[in-house]
Amino acid sequence: MKILVCISQVPDTTSRIAFVDNNTKFNTQGVTWILNPYDEWYSLVRALELKEAGIAQAVHLITVGKADVEPVIRKALALGGDEAVRIDTETDDPYVTAVQIAHYAESNGYDVILCGKETLDYNVGSLGGMIAELLNMNYIGFAAKIDIAGNVATVCREIDGGEETDTCPLPLVISCQKGVAEPRIPNMRGIMAARTKPLKVVAPAPVQALTSVVSFDMPPAKTGVKMVDAENMDELVRLLHSEAKVI
Amino acid sequence: MSVLVFVENNQGSFRKKSLESVLYAAHIAQNTGSIVTALVAGTATDSQLQALAEYGAQKILHLTDTRLDNFSTRPFAKAIIQAAKKESAKVIVALNDTTGRAVAPRVAANLMAGFAEGVMAYPDFSNGFVVKRNVFSGKAFANVKISSDIKVLTLIPNTFGVAKSNEGAIATIEKFDVAFDDLDFAVKVQSVEKASGAVPLAEAELVVSGGRGMKGPENWPILESLAAELGAATACSRPVADSHWRPHHEHVGQTGGTIRPNLYIAVGISGAIQHLAGVNGSKTIVVINKDPEAPFFQAANYGVLGDALEIVPRLTAAVRKFKQNNN
Numbered sequence: 001m002k003i004l005v006c007i008s009q010v011p012d013t014t015s016r017i018a019f020v021d022n023n024t025k026f027n028t029q030g031v032t033w034i035l036n037p038y039d040e041w042y043s044l045v046r047a048l049e050l051k052e053a054g055i056a057q058a059v060h061l062i063t064v065g066k067a068d069v070e071p072v073i074r075k076a077l078a079l080g081g082d083e084a085v086r087i088d089t090e091t092d093d094p095y096v097t098a099v100q101i102a103h104y105a106e107s108n109g110y111d112v113i114l115c116g117k118e119t120l121d122y123n124v125g126s127l128g129g130m131i132a133e134l135l136n137m138n139y140i141g142f143a144a145k146i147d148i149a150g151n152v153a154t155v156c157r158e159i160d161g162g163e164e165t166d167t168c169p170l171p172l173v174i175s176c177q178k179g180v181a182e183p184r185i186p187n188m189r190g191i192m193a194a195r196t197k198p199l200k201v202v203a204p205a206p207v208q209a210l211t212s213v214v215s216f217d218m219p220p221a222k223t224g225v226k227m228v229d230a231e232n233m234d235e236l237v238r239l240l241h242s243e244a245k246v247i
Numbered sequence: 248m249s250v251l252v253f254v255e256n257n258q259g260s261f262r263k264k265s266l267e268s269v270l271y272a273a274h275i276a277q278n279t280g281s282i283v284t285a286l287v288a289g290t291a292t293d294s295q296l297q298a299l300a301e302y303g304a305q306k307i308l309h310l311t312d313t314r315l316d317n318f319s320t321r322p323f324a325k326a327i328i329q330a331a332k333k334e335s336a337k338v339i340v341a342l343n344d345t346t347g348r349a350v351a352p353r354v355a356a357n358l359m360a361g362f363a364e365g366v367m368a369y370p371d372f373s374n375g376f377v378v379k380r381n382v383f384s385g386k387a388f389a390n391v392k393i394s395s396d397i398k399v400l401t402l403i404p405n406t407f408g409v410a411k412s413n414e415g416a417i418a419t420i421e422k423f424d425v426a427f428d429d430l431d432f433a434v435k436v437q438s439v440e441k442a443s444g445a446v447p448l449a450e451a452e453l454v455v456s457g458g459r460g461m462k463g464p465e466n467w468p469i470l471e472s473l474a475a476e477l478g479a480a481t482a483c484s485r486p487v488a489d490s491h492w493r494p495h496h497e498h499v500g501q502t503g504g505t506i507r508p509n510l511y512i513a514v515g516i517s518g519a520i521q522h523l524a525g526v527n528g529s530k531t532i533v534v535i536n537k538d539p540e541a542p543f544f545q546a547a548n549y550g551v552l553g554d555a556l557e558i559v560p561r562l563t564a565a566v567r568k569f570k571q572n573n574n
Contacts, residue, residue, distance in 0.1 A: 017386045122382045123365055129352030138433050139320045141349035158345050162441035168434040178502045210361030210395040217388045225544050230553035233565035244531040246510040
C-alpha cells in the first residue's frame with residue numbers, strides 16, 4: 001500500500017500578520033516558515049505509523065510551491081517520508097493546487113491520500129475533497145482517528161457536536177485533524193538521511209486559476225477592554241444588556 | 248438561472264445556521280435576478296420544507312432517498328452537482344461546517360467552479376464577484392475574486408443574522424431523483440456518538456468557556472450553572488480537553504472548533520494565540536482571570552480580575568436577578 005501525504009509551508013502561528021503593496025500581498029519579512037501543523041502532526045505522522053506497523057510500504061510527500069519551500073519538505077523527509085515531489089508553481093487558488101496534486105497522484109497510483117484539515121495561512125480545507133472528486137475517489141473529512149486493515153479504512157470523524165465512525169474500502173482521501181497522531185520531532189539520523197532522499201521537481205500541469213486574492217483587510221481593532229469590579233457583577237450584567245446588547 | 252443552497256436536514260428540522268444560508272442565497276438572488284433553489288436530502292415532510300420559504304427559498308428540490316439521512320460526501324456532492332446542472336445554478340451556497348466543508352470542494356472541482364470557503368460578508372458585485380473570507384485564523388480577511396462562471400461558497404455560521412424575510416411564503420416543492428451507484432455509498436457509518444448538551448456549541452449565541460484557571464473538572468458545575476442561567480453552551484481550552492476534564496468536541500481554538508457567538512465568556516483562560524484563533528470572531532468577549540497580564544484581556548471587551556471560582560457564582564446570581572427583574 002502506498003500513501004501520498006500532501007504538505008504545505010505556512011507562517012508560524014505566532015507570526016505577525018501584515019500586508020504590503022497596498023494590502024495585496026502578505027508581508028513575509030521576518031516570518032518563520034513551518035510545515036503546516038495539520039499536515040505534519042497528523043497526516044504525516046499517521047502515515048509513518050502505518051508504515052512502521054507494516055501496513056503501508058511507502059510514504060510519499062507532495063507539495064505545490066517554488067524552491068523556497070524545500071526546507072519544510074526536507075523536514076518532512078527527516079521525519080520519515082521516503083521521497084518527495086514538488087510541483088514547481090505558486091498559486092493561491094485551491095483548485096489549481098488540487099489539480100496539480102491529482103494529476104501527479106493519478107499517474108503514480110496511491111491507495112491513500114492524506115492531507116491536513118486546513119492550512120494555517122489561508123485556512124484552505126478544500127484540498128482533500130477536490131482531489132477526491134478529480135480522481136473519482138471517496139473522501140472522509142476531519143478525521144480524528146484512522147485505522148487500516150487489509151483493504152478497508154476505519155475512520156472516526158468529527159460531526160456537529162460529536163463523532164462518527166465510518167468504514168470505507170481503499171482508495172480513499174482523508175483530511176486529518178487532532179487525534180489522528182501525536183506530534184514527533186525529527187531525530188539526527190532522520191535529518192542526515194533526509195539530505196539524500198529523492199526530492200523530485202515536476203513541471204506544473206496547465207490549469208487556469210478560478211479565483212484570485214484581490215486584497216487583504218485587517219479586522220477592526222478592539223476598542224480596549226473595560227474592566228469591571230469583581231465585586232460588582234450586576235454592573236457586568238448591565239453592560240452586557242444595555243451596552244453590548246448580547247443578553 | 249438560480250442560486251442553489253444546500254440545506255442540511257435533521258429529519259425535517261433545520262438549524263438556525265441553515266436558515267441563515269438560505270437568507271444569504273436570497274440576498275445574492277436579489278442582486279443577480281435569480282431565483283433561490285434549496286436542495287434538501289433525506290426525510291422531511293412538505294410542511295416542514297415550507298419553513299425554508301419563509302427565509303427566501305422559492306423552489307425546493309427534495310431528494311427523498313433515505314440513504315441520505317446519513318451524510319457522506321460522495322452521494323451528497325453528486326446530488327448538489329446534478330441539482331446545480333438542472334437549475335443552471337450560477338452560485339452554490341453551503342455552510343462552512345464539517346458537512347459543508349467536506350462536500351462543497353467536491354462540487355466545486357466537478358463543476359470547475361471557483362471556490363471560496365469561510366465567507367463572512369455578502370459578495371461585492373461592483374467589480375465582478377468578490378467575497379470576503381477569513382484567513383490566518385481570523386486575524387485577517389482576504390477579498391477573493393471568483394472569475395469562473397459558477398461559484399461555490401461556504402459561509403461562516405452566525406455571521407449574517409437570521410430573521411424571516413417572507414412570512415407566510417410558499418415555495419414550489421419538487422421531488423428530485425439522483426441515480427446513485429454502489430461506490431457512492433462505499434463509506435458506511437458504523438457508529439455515531441453525539442453530545443447530549445442542550446445547546447450545540449457551533450451555533451450557540453452565548454458561550455461560557457473554561458480553562459486551566461478552573462483548577463479541575465470538579466469545578467465545572469459552577470460554569471454549567473452560569474451557562475444554564477444564560478441559556479449558553481459550554482466550551483473549553485485545549486489544556487482542559489487534553490487533560491480530559493471536558494470532552495474534545497467542547498475544545499475551541501486553532502486545533503479545536505471555531506465559533507463566533509454573540510457573547511463569549513472566557514473563565515480562567517489566558518488567551519494564547521492558538522485559543523484566540525478559534526474565538527476571535529465572537530462579537531463580545533468577557534474575560535475573567537486572576538492574572539492581570541493574561542493576553543486575553545487585550546482581546547476582550549470586558550474584563551474581570553480575580554478568582555474565577557468566586558466570580559462566576561456571583562455572575563450567575565447577577566444574571567438570575569437580572570432575568571427576574573426583566574420578566
